[in-house]
Amino acid sequence: MDDDWTRSSAMVTVTVAPHRVGVIRAMLETLLLRVDFSVESTFDLVVAVTEICDQIVERSDHRHSLTCSVITGPHAADGEIRGRVEAGRRHLGVGVGWQVVNASVDHVDVAGKDCPDGRDVVVSFSKLREPA
Secondary structure, X not given: OOHXXXXXXXXXXXXXXXXXXXXXXXXXXXXXXXXXXXXXXXXXXXXXXXXXXHHHHHOOOOOOEEEEEEEEOOOEEEEEEEEEEOOOOOOOOOOHHXXXXXXXXXXXEEEEEEEOOEEEEEEEEEEEOOOO
């Protein structure tokens, strides 16, 4: 594999709304397939990112943005999703949906910082490349 074309990145920011998660899914799927990730790895990562985004959207007041950035390399895709959730809402990283996330990626980490109108969250993830 030629490292020059396997290293790519993309970032998309959308308004927090359920129907906008599809924009993030489309960006991620297009990026991964263009740099020759396997269909299975692409599907796993799209499922995980969709669940993460859905959880942030569910906990947000929809005035804020949701950003997903991904960098691919010869061995993995690494990325993060940033958003703001309302104060007092259940933290990310729990529930049945989160079990899907853990099963679909090789690494996931949730960090958060309280702010005056909620909690800024950053979910970092990594998926190892499998042969296409």
